[in-house]
Amino acid sequence: MILSKEFYDKCGLSYQKVIDELEQKIAEIKKCNDATKGKKIVLAVYEFSKRHLTPCEYWEHCLECIKYNNPMFISSIYNENYKLQSDITKHAYYHFFLNKDWSERFYWGSNYPKLDYFRSDSYWLLNTIYERDLYYPHDCLKLCLHKFEQQTTKLPSKDLYKRCEEMMSLYPKIKAAIGDIDEWFQLLLKVNDDKYLKDNVEYRIGLTLHDVKLWKIYINYLKQNGQYKYLLGIYSKYCRFFLDDKEIKKEYEEAMYEHGPVHLPWKNLFEFEKGCDMEEVEDPEEEEEEYDTQSSDEEDLLPFDKSICRRFYDTYEVDQEFALPRPIILYVLKNAGHRVLQKLFMSCKYFFKKQPTPICYRLRTGPREIYKDESLTLKHHSKEESFPKNIYITGSIFCITHYPPWIDFLPKFYRCEAKFIRLPSGIQLSFDELKSLIGHGGVIQLDIDRCILKDEKNECVALEKIMELLPNIEKLSLYNVKITEKTPYALTSMKFNSKFHCIFIGLIFGEPFDAQEFLKFLTVNKIDEPYQSFHCTFTFCKEFNADFVQNLKKFMEGCSTFNEFDFTVDIDVDGDENEEESGDEFETDSNDSD
Template identity: 45%
Template sequence: MILSKELYDHSCPSYKKVIDELEQKLAATQNEKEIVGIVMKFSRSFLTPKSYWDYCFKNIGRVTPYHLCNDNCEVDCTFWEKVCYGAIERAYFHLHYDDKWDGLCFEGQMELYENKYLKLTDFQYADGLEGWYDHSDQCISYPHNFLKQCLRYFEMKTDHLPTKKVIKRYEKMLELYPTIKAAYGNVEEWCKLLIEADDIDFFKDNVENRLSGDYLNVRLWKLYLGHLKERCQYKSLLQVYSKYCRLFLDDLQMKESYKEDLAKYGPIKLPWNNLFDFEAANRMEEKISDVEMEELLPLDRNLCAMFYDTYQSQDFALPGPVIHYILKNASHRVLRKLFVSCKYFFARKSTPICYGVTKYGTTSSFENENLILDGSETPSLFLKNTFITGFIDVDSHMPRNFISSLIPRISCCEAKFIKLNCQILSFDELKFLIQSGCVVDLYTAAGRIMDEKNNYVNLEEIMKFLPNIECLRLCGIKVNANTAHALSKMKFNGKISYFSIVWIYGEPFDPNEFLKYCIANKGPKLWVNLRFKDMFNIDFVRKLDSIMANLDKDNVVRFI
């Protein structure tokens, strides 16, 4: 039997009967198309457990265009396209989601399934954020186990400063997540906490995902129906009713409740072939309304024509020195508001605010608050007294002194993410970029950081400016006998997940003190990567390797 014995044994008698008929039909054939057709036909009349969908897709996978490339494969290819598309949509309607099924789809169908973005407490793209197709703030707006990583990814990829509203919601969701996980064993409390997230899609996705693996949890089904009704989700309510009644075939009382609510909240379009009489009487075809886009009025360029003739004549209730003090000490968030509120403020403090500086284009241009760079152009053409608030990303195609030529054009840097690939800069220049203490991710690959005497910089001198560091990747750094002691005494706010230094110069430090630093500041998983120059003391390296093995081997990956 394809269906698990436990699910079969606890099903109602009428559902057992239709399952028996389904199993007999599937056992009578080995033809892939027939098997797929049998499952699809069953799913048009009854709620279908995931084991049958797995069996269905297993057989769809055997009928691929690659196996049928001959002069007569047109019909088979058409079968593949239509059935695969329809099966994925229908399985999702039956509450089942499995990302391994997307491998069955080829180009025209990939978008359909990959865009089934579910707001689950177990984050959908936790194994690779590059799979996150939408860089909006939606992934930090609901509780899940990858919230912090998503915030960092969002901050690196967005083209504007995250609003306080977005950050406030993120913090609330971060606090709510462990509470939801702790309540999983109490289905009533769990549902209430899902509702607290104030995101109906999050609530639906998690309840339906749980029901997918616990089809016969009547209590959860009824809680789900009750919450949908309370929140006026009438279309979803009626759809869930229709699914419940096609699994619990003998629950006549629920069927009667469904009939009453359908009469009250219907009509609705339902995809079942075996409609009940009251469903057929309340059936409708969904209509798609046309929405006309309003034409945007063209910008009147004369609005700015009198700017410099008028800003100095404006009167303010606050005395001049107070306004000067506000301007001088304002954060970039406050400056944004001041610049928007009145042209006077920008005239008095002409500090353009740039969220990110990066290199992705062939010409220099702005994309929202991000500056797209072309290394061949003079920095003065696109930067002047600029305030950078988000990230700096300089790739290996830029001149090796590019960041040095850029720094004189920057008034302030509070970037959280700094990636300097193949750049040569002084320690003073690096300090200018990191002295705000905001940096959480610092990357200096294949470059050099030298002090005023053209020597490599001691690690602890850099770490002084990185109280919030979470990901550190440096190249060409010096250590000394006091380095580990200095690190273990420093106070860090962030929990570090990646600590990599390539080409370490200098003299041995205390391995036990370095281990102490790692234990005190590591996140849930720490990757340590230390590579010493050939002349480094080999006995010290071996001792360090042995001592670092005391870190939790399940959570730490290390290369020394």
């Protein structure tokens, strides 16, 4: 039997009877040595689902049949079975079942699900995060916010940040209350998002179909909110699972006569459903919302009109009248943050004339030079004059590009307050120049590739000197970093506002240090949340003390803190990985020859 005995025993007698019929049909199909038996099982479940609410175990089994039993039965617009699988997917979703293998179908349009768990890493890390992904509590909300900040072309609103903070605070409370249905439901109400509540309640009902209390709480919610048409659909599902519940069926009948008709996709309509002119018709295709991607937006932009800069000052008034004295105005201009400056620039040309600091939220490279909102895209071979002077960076630098422009862009900066900075190889920085980029302390992600950082004395900078400037860091990638015996103690004494997701430090040089103290630094500051992982890699120079590196590697491998898949620390020596692989291959060949 596909359905578990525990689930089956909780079902009413009438539902057990229809399950027995389905299981018998599936058993007969399995007896046949037929290459299409996987498809036939799927069709049997599909036909059953048109008459009865279908438990998730059957949909899981359909997934297995589609994946393994019939390799040709794959979702593709060129596959003759695509229409059938599309219908099955829609039916599974209607039956409160959402599997990650099918969920991508529902990540756009009106069916977009708002669940307290987000998409799998393989999906969202490679695709666009939309603003809609940030307005409800889920397990990846903070990561999604950071990804959205890197993708957007302008500074997100204060309202969005406020909403994210509220939802990030609410999420752990929702997860903690999962064992108390009443408290859990009340917390869902605090999200103030009807679709979020519906999606999470229905997802939970799909996992625990026998939970009558949750069904009734949900039904009462729909009644109190006057969502009668939707209520009739929920009633219809309830009555096609609890076949022996005459009381709720009577409620449903009364509600149908009062608030019907409404379309239902069932083939076995009740008499009172037929009496409300409930003809089974095919649902019209729902229009899917369109979300413009960055590339499509840019293709529609007109070439930049350079004469607009000259015309900007045609209507500029030198003598401006302000309620505040002029010295105060100038003081505000000099000390204002980018949000205030942006408002001042938009209110009067005088302010930009006095302080011409163009505000750029995102700086990157791309196939052509383009301005969009507060985003500037330069070509890899852009000319010097293409880069505005005194630019004020507020969001990200080269975070979604691989190559910087071949110009010295640092002198162009008036100020940098970017949260996300990626400086690919080819850019050389002094430590003072790095401080001009990260000295504001708000950097969340820093990736500096193949750069030797030296101070004013031309000495290499120790790791702790860099970390002092990164109190909010979550993702860090550095090369050519010095570590001394003082480094671990300096690091453990620092206070970080965020937890680390990943750290990569390559070409480490210096002297041996206290491994136990360094482990303490990592343990205290690593991310420690459900569904979040921490990965750390340290690669030492060949000249580093070899015995110490080997002992450190053994120490980290034997540490219980980092022996799980989601919490790993790798210790390597530069260039040794390829040599080890070659050695392994040689040893294997030697054994084979013996």
